[in-house]
Amino acid sequence: MPSFDVVSEVDLHEVNNAVAQANKEVSTRFDFKGSNARFELKEKDSLIMMHAESAFQLQQMTSILHSKLSKRGIDLGCLKTDNSVTQGKEVHQALNLQQGLDSVFAKKLVKLTKESRLKVQAAIQGEKVRITGKKRDDLQQAIALFRESDLELPLQYENFRD
DSSP states (O other): OOEEEEEOOOOHHHHHHHHHHHHHHHHHOGGGTTSOOEEEEETTTTEEEEEESSHHHHHHHHHHHHHHHHHTTOOGGGEEEOOOEEETTEEEEEEEEOOSOOHHHHHHHHHHHHHTTOSEEEEEETTEEEEEESSHHHHHHHHHHHHHSOOSSOOEEEEEEO
16 A cells, blocks of 8 residues: 655754854854854754843844755745843854654644545654655645645655555
C-alpha cells in the first residue's frame, strides 16, 4: 500500500550557516559599529538568541536573519519569536525553531484528513503522521489538501513509497 510521512523539520546545518552569515553582516554594517550586537545559536535547544543595545537594532537584526534564512531555503514559519528582554544596557530576544509535530498539531492533521473524505488513512507515529492509501493519486490529493489549507507550521513530505 502506498504511503508517505508528513513531518516538520529544519536543517540545523543550514540554520548554522545562516546565523554565521548574519553575524558577519552585523559585524560589518556601519549602523552596528561599536555595538555588541550578535546572534547565538544553541543547537541542542533549537534556539537563536539575538543580543543588541536597543529594540530598534533587534528589529534590524531580525530582518537580516530572515533574509539569510530564506536564502538558505528555510521556511520562516518554523520560527517562533519570544518577547524581548532588557537586561542592563542589552536587549535580548529568543527565536525558537519549531521541530517535529506536536500531538495537538498531529491530531489536527488527522482530523483534516478525515473531514476531507479522501480515501486515505492517517496515523500518528511519534513526531510524524503517516498517510496511507490504496492509490498514489489519493496520496497526491492529500498532499494538495495540506498545501492549500492554512497551517501554521511548514510541512515536508518524505518516505513516499509505492
